[in-house]
Amino acid sequence: MxxxxxxxxxxxxxxxxxxxxxxxxxxxxxxxxxxxxxxxxxxxxxxxxxxxxxxxxxxxxxxxxxxxGYVDSHTHLIFGKSRVDEYVASLTMNSEEVKKTVGRVGLASSIYSTKNATDEELVESSLIKLNRMLESGTTTVEIKSGYGIDKDVELRQLRLLNKVREKTPQTIFSTYLGAHYYDEKMGKEKYIDFMIKEVMPIVKEEKLAQFSDVWIDDGYYTAKEAEKILTAGMDFGMVPSMHTECYSAIGGVKLAVEIDAANAGHLNYLTLDDTKLLANSNVVGILIPGTDFSVKHPRPFNPRPMIEEGMKIAIATNLNPGNWVESMQFAMALACRNHGMTEKEALRAATLGGAQALRIDDKVGSxxxxxxxxxxxxxxxxxxxxxxxxxxxxxxxxxxxxxxxx
Ligand SMILES: [Zn+2]
Missing domain, CATH: 2.30.40.10 (Urease, subunit C, domain 1)
Structure with missing residues (x-):
């Protein structure tokens, strides 16, 4: 001993x-x-x-x-290049002007740079971020794929996360987010089948992910499509989670409750009825103050009704190339000043809340x-x-x- x-x-x-x-x-x-x-x-x-x-x-x-230690329950930290030029352009330009100035932007840019990065680059750059996160108190991190929207890069991200896991002291959870968007050439319906038939069996066989995730919003996936993807994911041993209610409310939260998802992230457009639904479920709402800050979200999430109704909530960084937040302390500071959370609410959401969002609160978070x-x-x-x-x-x-x- x-x-x-x-x-x-x-x-x-x-x-x-x-x-x-x-x-x-x-x-x-x-x-x-x-x-x-x-x-x-x-x-x-x-x-x-x-x-x-x-x-x-x-x-x-x-x-x-x-x-x-902080539990960061929602990140996309394995990616190719930063999008610093896009971010700084966006400080003074509208999205059309940004596009004209930097060319490839957003998810397309991250897909391009991730595809063109070497394995070593992806592992090394992930470890550098993780090390800084550890230094600022984060001991558990969830990391998603989602910068391939294909088979090869998605699987490569997840396989490399298994290498990252061996090289960092932190506990790492991996999430298959093939449904971050869809392959426009293939079409959404075919892409859904492709994920389920071509990718998920390998994710299961190689034990590549503990969670699956879908972006549910106007222009992304409907709740019905997400249900097909997430229930298939469950059959392949992945616990469902989701991005939802970020730019629209199209039924994501109801689905989360129905299929007993571990967590639902963003929630800017969460209605009071859906807040009550979540409060009576095991689904943890993941709040992402860094994203609302860095994209200057037109409708920042409102934690007050969630807390009053008794919802379980977590704060996460959502570290990604469009929102480079590594520090949970910074996310908490934003949650307090920009969203009116108390310091105690923020601290609990960043520790126990994160553990609940990943369903590991029997082990860590307190x-x-x-x-x-x-x-x-x-x-x-x-x-x-x-x-x-x-x-x-x-x-x-x-x-x-x-x-x-x-
Ligand atoms: Zn995200």
Whole structure:
């Protein structure tokens, strides 16, 4: 057995599901890690007695905040090139002018650059992002394919994610997002069959993805089409998830509830009726403040009715070339200032909420006895600084699976 004792934490946020203050704030408590799990949270003297003669490593946390690692439940971080020229052009130009200036834009641009990137480039660039995310507190990351809209590149993205997983300390979940869009030459109907018959069997056979995902919106997939794709995905062992209600409300949320999707992301156009539906389901709403910010969304999501109705919510970065957000702290800061969330709501959504969105909240997302020790130690006098000190990273140390990474 190996033991790590986080001694006398100035603030310890358990973020337990039943925490009345949402974040389970404790002061001057200590936390004992045994191998990869949290063994006990208690007063220092009691823990010391329990350890007895065993050897342990002690980390003084009397001027630190100790909290769960962030769970980023929605990203697209494996891609070819950045779209920096498109982004900076969009700061002063409308979309027509941007297109004229930079040529290939949006998804088409990312598909092109991902297709033309080497395996090494895709793996390396993913690891660079993941490492920075780890440094700012993110210990679990979901990553989608979706920059191929074909067979080869989609499978290549997922296969490379299996390599990425071996090379990073973070826990990585992979999602097959062939339905990010569709092959216009093939036509949508044929492309749906193609995904189901040609791609999904290989995803299953090679164990390439834990989740499947569809973009449900006007101009993308209808709820009916998504149902066909996601239920087929379930037959191939993938848990359904979705992008929906981003630019229209065409039934995505109802489908999410019907098929018991793990999560539904964006939700800018979520109606009150659908909010209630979600609140009475297991589906977690993933909120993406970074995207609403970087695309200057005409209708930013409104978390207040979701929270009032009792919906489970997560905050995610949605890191992608059109929205380069790696930091969960930045996403939380935006959620608070731009969307009116409280710091406690944001913090819970970024930790426990993310874990619920990936259905791993029995293991991570909160600090409780028996759970995996995925912990950030923050060099700060208050947890509130994580939404106050904008773009300041005060994370000092990360413990992942009970191991001090830095
Ligand atoms: Zn997305």
């Amino acid at each position: 190996s033991y790590i004792l986080l001694k006398n934490c100035r603030e310890l946020l358990t973020v337990r599901e039943d925490a009345k203050d949402l974040i389970g704030l404790l002061k001057n408590k200590s936390l004992l890690i045994e191998d990869e799990n949290i063994k006990k949270i208690d007063d220092y003297e009691n823990i010391i007695q329990d350890i007895g003669d065993e050897e342990y490593r002690e980390i003084d946390c009397s001027d630190k905040v100790v909290m769960p 600090l409780e006895e028996g759970k995996i020790a995925d912990i950030q130690i923050v060099n700060s006098d208050s947890y509130k600084n994580c939404v106050y000190k904008l773009a300041v990273n005060e994370v000092e140390s990360i413990i992942k699976n009970g191991e001090v990474i830095f």
